[in-house]
Amino acid sequence: METASKPGRDVQPKKARLQTKKKKPRRYWEKEATLTAAGASPGPPRNKKRNRELRPQRPKNINLPKKSRIPGKPQFPKKPREQRNLEPQRNLSGAQDPFPGPAPIPEEVARKFRRIDKSKKLPHSKSKTRSRLEVAEAEEEEISIKAARSELLLAEEPGFLEGEDGEDTAKIRQAEIVEAVDIASAAKHFDLNLRQFGPYRLNYSPVGRHLAFGGHRGHVATLDWVTKRLMCEINVMEAVRDIRFLHSEALFAVAQNRWLHIYDNQGIELHCIRRCDRVTRLEFLPFHFLLATASETGFLTYLDVSVGKIVAALNARAGRLDVMTKNPYNAVIHLGHSNGTVSLWSPAMKEPLAKILCHRGGVRAVAVDSTGTYMATSGLDHQLKIFDLRGMFQPLSARTLPQGAGHLAFSQRGLLAAGMSDVVNIWMGQGMASPPSLEQPYLTHRLSGHVHGLHFCPFEDVLGLGHSGGITSMLVPGAAEPNFDGLENNPYRSQKQRQEWEVKALLEKVPAELICLDPRALAEVDVISLEQEKKERIERLGYDPEAKAPFQPKPKQKGRSSTASLVKRRRKVMDKEHRDKVRQSLEQQPQKQEKKAKPLKARPSALDRFVR
């Protein structure tokens, strides 16, 4: 073995000697760097120089060649890069960079992009796996910082509405807003006076450019509402309960009195789906290509629109279903029932994932915000409640409304709109990612008829209102996400871009079985089955193959390897392990004792009176 390492030992000093002989010319800009290097390296530099002068041929000192091996490189020990950059660097001209290093990122912005929950501890794993996981975590962290940094490049700012000191924004009327804003925005406020076929339900396409509405007396129309160009207008000669765009503006589904129908953008009926009858509400899950329908018969049916198959038909066993919404974060369907509960459904399960008791009376409306954090419900008890959907579904705030809200909708930036007979109220949260505070409405608006449908337009500060008198497009500054992503929902996409997006979207259609409460669960370590597998393996093999082997002391040289010393060393390690075990069990014990002690205290003893 020694012979193997010999060549290395031979070569090194030779190389070093060559380098010491050849004096590297010093550049004028290297002056500082080399000085710092000399300062940082161990040993006095002057001594080194003298050494070299006296005996240039044979440097005996082992340290010497080591030092001179990297002459120009300043020796920064293991400082993180950012810190190093913080020191002001001088240019050739002598000017200093006033903002050295990368720009700082506010913590909350970085948190928005963070995907790993560091509070979750992984099970004990081998060092190799652990180090791999650590590397992956560090990469993810870096990515989140980079993404947060790219936030700077976003072009648009969100809208806002502020009253002058003491002025209540809820008192500001639409006409005043229309007067104050630019012409293009003012054109977004309009009323369609359609008293004949009222009350209307409406829906915006996912990109936010197209509007479809259906009147209860059969009037169905779609239009490009930005340019006000009518795409199609038909009368289906049947009651229309709900209308919904499918994945693009080219297709929309209409829940008619009897069956579910699908039309294209010219108003041609493509499909009549008789398996879905007496549908009252429609929801479309764009990433799964599922159309969820709730029916009078009490069935929740999932229709895969890409292949035209019914994926699941679930009986909610709660009578007529006419309150439904989707959670955009995890594609779970929320159904409101007449007994005051809201049930959460996924097509993979016959039973609801969860049931939440929300109201004393029946539930009238449900809405979930785009991050999937908050759910707003209103019931027959005239209450409007906001629930936290993370964890245990706790109610956060509640408010009694004089009439109770019949319709609810969340906007992209978390504004909550409620339709109460002919009045619409909009509430706003305090800051980013906070629930809407129900004390003061942000805006109110009175309509010419009773509200029948509410929908915030994506990527535009507009709230669409369907009522018995027609359609109203209301301006709500600050409602929508200002910066869209061109590869997801692009309002300005061309036909070619739409076609390509459609192919991509179909290729990565998420299977319906993957719908669950936590969509990130797929990327996490399945600890339960991992441990189960391990247990089974141990049972099958009859021993634990990953168990640590008992400590075997290595034999030492020069007579220190006597049997007694070997036994001593082995015992030392064993004792240490034993001590650790005892310490661990001691740490756990007091918690157990506390648990035990409480019930004991509850039972009083006759002797307690003597205790001082």
Next chain:
Amino acid sequence: MKVKMLSRNPDNYVRETKLDLQRVPRNYDPTLHPFEVPREYVRALNATKLERVFAKPFLASLDGHRDGVNCLAKHPKSLATVLSGACDGEVRIWNLTKRKCIRTIQAHEGFVRGICTRFCGTSFFTVGDDKTVKQWKMDGPGYGEEEEPLHTILGKTVYTGIDHHWKEAVFATCGQQVDIWDEQRTSPICSMTWGFDSISSVKFNPIETFLLGSCASDRNIVLYDMRQATPLKKVILDMRTNTICWNPMEAFIFTAANEDYNLYTFDMRALDTPVMVHMDHVSAVLDVDYSPTGKEFVSASFDKSIRIFPVDKSRSREVYHTKRMQHVICVKWTSDSKYIMCGSDEMNIRLWKANASEKLGVLTSREKAAKDYNQKLKEKFQHHPHIKRIARHRHLPKSIYSQIQEQRIMKEARRRKEVNRLKHSKPGSVSIVPEKKKHIVAVVK
């Protein structure tokens, strides 16, 4: 009242002319990209399926030999040139780009036992059953010249293998002993023996160039240092090792192809436990060669298949076979790490892709980006059962498939017996020998 409405100028979002590229503004906000993980999972699943669809590794078959191909050698300087020696004493030089034989030499009488190229690529050496070592020029003879070796050394015994030093004009042969020769001399510089048995192959270490490894038919692997003139140490295994190959990136690591269907990766410093036991073949492993990256190696087996193993995994990642390929005798991984060549009994040399689904030729930057992205996705979701099943699935010929089943049953029976013995004996009296230690008989220094 202060009010600002969201009002976008379409000119900022729509291209000006039809010749422009479409504008695609990005926003990486996670709420605008919901279902990130399920969508990535579906993409990974699609990528895995496509990988299996495009897995067409077989590239070409080079035919021309009139007997089984016994040995292969790579050209050190030219990727396109390959040398092969056959069982009838014929040596052929092939051009891989043209897939043609460019030169044929009747080098020996009887088998060509070994072939190796000089590190400069100007000449090559062959040993044969006629007890000779011959050095040949890489270029063909000029017009009117006869095909003749540069040098011929007539030995006393049969040589069974040859390997050239990676930097100096020295080569080693094996037979009854390991001989180290200077190219200029007709007698060996030194010859080393340890026991009296025929040595089947000898290999120089490509990094620590003075080290040699050899394997003999008395089941041992012997390591030598050229400077010492005596062997360093040896390890005795259960069965005979056919050949070894040094890792070109890690000086201490070598892999041995064994008759007991396994391959063993050893760390030269600790021979008593192999670093990894690679099991998947169902017959004797005849040859092994490392990829130039040192991360993987390919093995050729008597079971008519070749397999690719990652160095740190005990199971193979790939198996190649065809209906016509018989017992594979020799295998080589090309120096650009993209292709694999194997020579087999039925006189053909086959060319395979090292990565079965890889697209050959120049990739555009978008193709490359898509490939890298898919690769990362596959890596990320590789442990999901559905993806794992698709990625692992290989079609096997019936003979190999049934052999695997049979061996699985045998292994299970042995394991069961071991567990039973453990259960019914006094605790501590029966110890469990791990798989890695089972096959090592002894280490001698």
